[in-house]
Amino acid sequence: MRAPRCRGVRPLPPLREVIAAHGLNASKALGQNFLLDEQLLDRIARIPGPLDGATVYEVGPGPGGLTRALLRTGAKVVAVERDRRCLPALAEVNDAADGRLTVIEGDALAIDESAVAGDGAHIASNLPYNVGTALLVRWLGGETWPPFWQSLTLMFQLEVAERIVAKPGTGAYGRLAVLAQWRSEAKLAMKIHRSAFVPPPKVMSAVVHIVPKAAPEGVSAAVLEKVTAAAFGQRRKMLRGSLKSVPRAIEALEALGIDPERRAETLRVEDFVAIARILTKDR
Ligand code: SAM
Numbered sequence: 001m002r003a004p005r006c007r008g009v010r011p012l013p014p015l016r017e018v019i020a021a022h023g024l025n026a027s028k029a030l031g032q033n034f035l036l037d038e039q040l041l042d043r044i045a046r047i048p049g050p051l052d053g054a055t056v057y058e059v060g061p062g063p064g065g066l067t068r069a070l071l072r073t074g075a076k077v078v079a080v081e082r083d084r085r086c087l088p089a090l091a092e093v094n095d096a097a098d099g100r101l102t103v104i105e106g107d108a109l110a111i112d113e114s115a116v117a118g119d120g121a122h123i124a125s126n127l128p129y130n131v132g133t134a135l136l137v138r139w140l141g142g143e144t145w146p147p148f149w150q151s152l153t154l155m156f157q158l159e160v161a162e163r164i165v166a167k168p169g170t171g172a173y174g175r176l177a178v179l180a181q182w183r184s185e186a187k188l189a190m191k192i193h194r195s196a197f198v199p200p201p202k203v204m205s206a207v208v209h210i211v212p213k214a215a216p217e218g219v220s221a222a223v224l225e226k227v228t229a230a231a232f233g234q235r236r237k238m239l240r241g242s243l244k245s246v247p248r249a250i251e252a253l254e255a256l257g258i259d260p261e262r263r264a265e266t267l268r269v270e271d272f273v274a275i276a277r278i279l280t281k282d283r
Contacts, residue, residue, distance in 0.1 A: 031128030
């Protein structure tokens with residue numbers, strides 16, 4: 001008879017000891033602020049919902065705190081880490097999880113994550129602050145929808161998290177909010193005090209949870225990105241000025257009855273979608 005598959009993680013040394021044993025003194029250049037509190041890490045790993053048997057793609061496992069918590073849910077984890085000093089510690093985590101962890105040494109910006117994690121993967125990460133927004137914009141982009149991922153559970157600096165979930169008319173509302181909300185539900189799932197990290201960063205953090213929803217019909221993501229980049233690139237200007245560089249955008253505003261003297265931050269996500277739909281049709 002086949003032995004039942006083990007879903008747990010056998011006991012491992014505390015993360016603080018792992019960091020000391022492997023000399024993982026935090027590198028500022030790599031955005032290393034580690035989370036060591038297992039209960040907090042388990043709470044983050046529960047945000048995507050049940051993960052037993054699912055695949056999770058993790059950027060930047062570091063010493064493996066969130067990785068362990070994800071593996072404790074019963075998930076398989078595919079992780080990409082740029083700092084090779086972390087690899088021996090992660091090999092120990094893999095042993096304790098009966099081979100459910102695959103670690104790729106490399107730069108997350110240079111990896112085709114849909115190929116390594118596969119269709120239907122969840123993405124969960126305490127993102128390095130210097131590549132976090134670029135990765136998010138990539139995961140939210142593309143003409144194919146739904147995307148390869150089922151959910152994103154991502155830690156950002158609080159100020160960035162607030163921009164992702166922001167509503168029109170607020171100072172935080174901009175390009176990131178439109179890209180995160182036009183065909184996804186984006187929620188701020190948890191705020192995390194700076195003191196939870198080693199070393200503590202200067203600012204507070206938050207976990208954002210994003211799930212894809214049906215994409216509006218007839219809208220090219222590339223066109224929407226171009227419109228929002230122009231509109232919010234000069235957010236103090238009236239749309240008449242900021243959208244001048246986008247061919248036929250002013251005519252689209254007129255066709256929709258949107259006053260070109262308004263500023264980008266007063267438009268709803270649906271308004272940007274409607275503008276992009278007209279420009280997509282015109283292409
Ligand atoms: N997951 C760990 C935790 O929660 O304690 C570490 C998170 S730390 C904020 C970010 C991690 O991303 C570090 O381990 C760092 O080495 C790694 N990293 C930084 N830039 C990266 C990149 N371009 N590709 C992959 N990993 C990267």
